[in-house]
Amino acid sequence: MKFGGTSVKDAEAFERVAKIVSGERENSPVVITSAMAKVTDALLNAFEIAKRGDLSEAFATLKEHFKRHEAIAEELLNESQKKSFFTELTLAKEELSDLLLRAERRSLPFQMLKDAIVSYGEQLSSRLLAEVCKAKGLNARQVDSRRVIVTDDEYGSAKPIWDETEKFIQLELNGLLEAGEIPIMGGFIAANRSGETTTLGRGGSDYSAALIGAALRAREIQIWTDVTGVLTCDPRICSDARTIDVLSYNEAAELSYFGAKVLHPKTIQPAVDYAIPVRVCNSHQPNEKGTMVLAESEISSNKIKSIAHKTGITILRISSARMLGSYGFMSALFQVFERFRTVIDVISTSEVSVALTLDNTDSLDKIITELERLGDVEIEHGHAVICIVGEGLRASSGLASKLFSTIDDINISLISHGASSVNLTFVIKEEKVNEVIKRLHNSFF
Ligand code: ADP
Ligand code: ASP
Ligand code: MG
Numbered sequence: 001m002k003f004g005g006t007s008v009k010d011a012e013a014f015e016r017v018a019k020i021v022s023g024e025r026e027n028s029p030v031v032i033t034s035a036m037a038k039v040t041d042a043l044l045n046a047f048e049i050a051k052r053g054d055l056s057e058a059f060a061t062l063k064e065h066f067k068r069h070e071a072i073a074e075e076l077l078n079e080s081q082k083k084s085f086f087t088e089l090t091l092a093k094e095e096l097s098d099l100l101l102r103a104e105r106r107s108l109p110f111q112m113l114k115d116a117i118v119s120y121g122e123q124l125s126s127r128l129l130a131e132v133c134k135a136k137g138l139n140a141r142q143v144d145s146r147r148v149i150v151t152d153d154e155y156g157s158a159k160p161i162w163d164e165t166e167k168f169i170q171l172e173l174n175g176l177l178e179a180g181e182i183p184i185m186g187g188f189i190a191a192n193r194s195g196e197t198t199t200l201g202r203g204g205s206d207y208s209a210a211l212i213g214a215a216l217r218a219r220e221i222q223i224w225t226d227v228t229g230v231l232t233c234d235p236r237i238c239s240d241a242r243t244i245d246v247l248s249y250n251e252a253a254e255l256s257y258f259g260a261k262v263l264h265p266k267t268i269q270p271a272v273d274y275a276i277p278v279r280v281c282n283s284h285q286p287n288e289k290g291t292m293v294l295a296e297s298e299i300s301s302n303k304i305k306s307i308a309h310k311t312g313i314t315i316l317r318i319s320s321a322r323m324l325g326s327y328g329f330m331s332a333l334f335q336v337f338e339r340f341r342t343v344i345d346v347i348s349t350s351e352v353s354v355a356l357t358l359d360n361t362d363s364l365d366k367i368i369t370e371l372e373r374l375g376d377v378e379i380e381h382g383h384a385v386i387c388i389v390g391e392g393l394r395a396s397s398g399l400a401s402k403l404f405s406t407i408d409d410i411n412i413s414l415i416s417h418g419a420s421s422v423n424l425t426f427v428i429k430e431e432k433v434n435e436v437i438k439r440l441h442n443s444f445f
Helices: 011-023 039-051 055-060 063-076 079-105 110-118 120-135 162-178 205-215 249-257 265-273 329-339 364-371 399-406 430-444
Strands: 031-033 140-143 182-186 189-192 197-199 221-225 246-248 278-282 291-294 306-319 344-349 353-358 376-389 414-417 423-429
Touching (some): 011 031, 011 063, 031 120, 031 205, 039 055, 039 063, 039 110, 039 120, 055 079, 063 079, 063 120, 079 110, 110 120, 120 140, 120 182, 162 182, 182 205, 205 221, 205 265, 221 265, 246 249, 249 265, 249 291, 249 306, 249 376, 265 278, 306 430, 329 344, 329 364, 344 414, 364 376, 376 430, 399 423, 423 430
Parallel strands (some): 140 182, 221 278, 246 291
Antiparallel strands (some): 189 197, 306 353, 306 376, 344 353, 376 423
């Protein structure tokens, strides 16, 4: 059972979580929690301020968040629990202040420090949640995720080393579960082989839950959030977005990869590997059914299940007469992206040109310099990817026509369709994204 930041944002939310967990206690749950809402952002922000040289300001920005933890402890814990939580919090403050000082002095590699700092969000929320659950009569125990999830050294988006992770999770948790204890763990955080703290990427608590669920061959992985399941589009754009009852793993993977924040894109893989159902449910409305993500789903009557989008996308167009009738060009092209560890999202090709989109532009300048050896390169910033998802999309006729006629006054910069059977993806200017999604949602749902 994984609870996201908004599901642990204040005392009331912590109580709700304890109640939901209590309802499952006969089923040997393992609980994964995110940092309290806004805490991860605050820690990252404090790190940036310290890096710029203002240590006291950096630490000061965290005070309100320490207070939020204290307020929950005050409200929900008994005296001795309070005492031990406050001791833990004081220690966390000292350690954080020391880490921020190192950031200011640049005395350790930045990426490593950043992960160490940001991990306190989940360290504290999991400790607090374990205490709250105990106060509510549950046999709960905090387990440090860094002891069980082993990753490589890619700070900020570390990759778990599955064999070791699986073994450690089983060793650490099976005994506790058999003894009737409820392990409570922070999501998102892990450690590399030398024991340094790493993190799994923003939104990574979902991924932690899936890894743990897979290692334990759980009956179900539950993702508890602030909306009722996966919806037909981002509810912040269309307030009439509806809950989807069942999604296939493929549909969910495409949706989350192209921006449906409700599931972290990597969540699906461990669940697929062990055929574990993923249920997305609402911690504010625990009785609503939410969405089940399963190996297979039904084809919906209008073929489309949901519309996802991702903004901040850059298009690169590379054209070269050398492409004409030659081989090896694509390979040379992809090697450039591999060298700079940059993921390509959408791609489309013609006889002499390739257009592709990037989300991460950290190495853009270097990539362009290299690509210019292959051909002429054009760059267009400020785009958005829209991804229409539904099992059976590729095999259905008339759909593209309906889709594009709904937005026939909007310029489409790039289209990709047919690579997977479940999605149709296109790219437009970022400022049009809300309008396009609203029109498509109206027309299809
Ligand atoms: P958590 O803190 O629980 O991890 P997130 O903020 O990461 O929650 O994800 C939940 C949010 O994802 C929702 O509040 C919603 O605004 C957003 N979202 C975007 N697209 C979708 C979608 N298709 N279905 C449901 N939620 C979506
Ligand atoms: N707290 C982390 C984040 O905000 C991980 C998560 O919530 O899933 O990215
Ligand atoms: Mg999330």
